[in-house]
Amino acid sequence: MDTLILVIIGLVAGPVIGGLVAGLDRRVTAWFQSRQGPPIMQSFYDVAKLLGKEKMVVNQWQILCAWVYLIAAAVSVGLFFAQGDLLVIFFVQAVGAVFLVMGAMSAKSPFSQVGAQRELMQILAYEPVLILVFVGIYLVTGSFSISAVWELEQPLLAKMPLLYLALGYALTIKLRKSPFDFSTSHHGHQELVKGVLTEYSGPYLALVEIAHWYETVLILGLCALFWSTNVFWMAALLLGTYALEILVDNTMARMTWRWMLKRVWLLGMGMSVVNLIWLYAG
């Protein structure tokens, strides 16, 4: 019963938090550029408007792919709130991510094709990092279950600082922020138009957007696990991480996927492995 309530809380809170974070993000970004920026609720207006638009699709695949992406993202957040198994969460969100790419591949538009290829590269970069973080959590708690993390006396961050940094890479990639915003960018009037999202339109773009909010919440939730012992420190950690994320987004240029693979695999996975060895030996 408790689990069911937790799942429902997760499913409802996911888009609400995700949308607010996206709105705040745009606000702070505007402030960096000495603009006023849109209202905090802007993301909700955008999605509501998209839901009310005409349904226009290139082929039936897109409908399926948008829905699977949304459902997979929602289920992974639901499982996260229900203190589920980290590995199951990992696979469910990976399935969603792949479906987003398949939907983009199903359209012939070169923008969507190139965007899909780049999105695949991004998945290739962050998934191993996520797995290594989960392995680290396993080494500390002896279980892949999230409930085991809450029983820790000492925050995970003390034992896995390098893995947290590596998770930062995954967070930046998942949020599709600079320097890793080459599969789709926040501004559509650039070389790739909207990349993977180019061919999704109207209500289906709204579904993809909601799924993106769920994913943001999932990754921020993972970050929150690193300071599970104290709510205030957890909030501070999340705020600090996200603020840094916005700062990086605003000060970095877009890089190429080769640069990303080198960085994330060498530095990200390097740090993770060092951290894992330290955990294993210590």
Added chain:
Amino acid sequence: MFGSFIKKSRAKSPWIMHFDCGSCNGCDIEVLACLTPLYDVERFGIINVGNPKHADVLLVTGTVNHRNKKVLKNIYDQMPEPKAVIAIGACGNTGGVFRDAYNVVGGIDKVIPVDVYVPGCPAKPEAIIDGVVVGLGKFAQKVEEAE
């Protein structure tokens, strides 16, 4: 309740597609000026999306000629309903100083239905923002009529 929220949101999140249909670039620069910190149209939720499939409002600058009238029509057809079209500058409205040129068809309204005409050569950013706001009112009206 959700229906009314969608209705309210339409006016709060107009995504714009800007198409240069043979303009001298004067009007285009003014359109882009709207995005700068000075005018900051993102305050109203306006985003320049550069993709007709995501756009609600089509901003067209410049005259239509025989070459690009098909492109203009194609872009218009790719935008999902409800949508609005705003013609910018003397050229977009009527053909302007180029109206007598042999290859010019005329204003935007010769090819696609236009909702708002923004005058000027070039149109001022304030006038363009004003045009978009009027255009939103028009398209709210169109949606009401359709229902």
